[in-house]
Amino acid sequence: MDKFFKAVKILRPNTQMIWETPIETEENFNKVKWVTGVNSDNEAITTTINPHSELTWTAVKAEMDKL
């Protein structure tokens, strides 16, 4: 399974996001679309501004390196 996915799940379970694989660089990490909510049509509301303080690139990369 994707290391990025695993690392995020370890650091913050149930996080929802949309990304282009593989996430191996900070540049690609900064393109991840984080799901912050839903609209009235149950469509994901997303942002590329990371709203999760525990999911910095440094923390995610460190967790990925352990896998």
Added chain:
Amino acid sequence: MALTRLGLNQSINLASNVTGTLATGNGGTGATSFAPGKVLQAVTSVNTYGSQSSTSTSYFDMESASGTSWETSITPSATSSKILILFSSQIMGTGNEQEQRNMTKLVQKIGSNSYTDLTYQKGGAYNGAAAQSLQPNQSMGLIYLSSPNTTSACTYKLQLLTSSSGVTLIPNHGSYSTCALMEIAG
């Protein structure tokens, strides 16, 4: 008007020996109306982009390139026309869950209006014993006959979601999705 009598096994060159307008049924052009049910135009699109992943439990767009929603459009020639929409999608869901239910939804946009739902299908997998690593590939065929009542561009796309954020959805994983749109005379 001069008339020519043709004998047995004789022929006439319609292109050089006849003036006037041929009936459309005999190969003429310029028809302005068509019998209901006739296919007036067709549009196809193939999506091979397999680098998108998501854990979203709310709908997100299937992409055809990084950050680009996969949209296919057709512009009806008459408001009475219908649009036959044929989608075939390929998705893999991967996760260590007892259950994963993955939805594929077809939506339509007329002109610059917002998208509205047309139809959807559910796929996925369930392991009766306990959570375990599952990677079902699912093929969805979404078919819909729309009556958009417009001559503005009609645009279609697929949206996806998974029932669990512990599942990663990967569209077009080792395969691809296709779309065909046909304008049918009304």
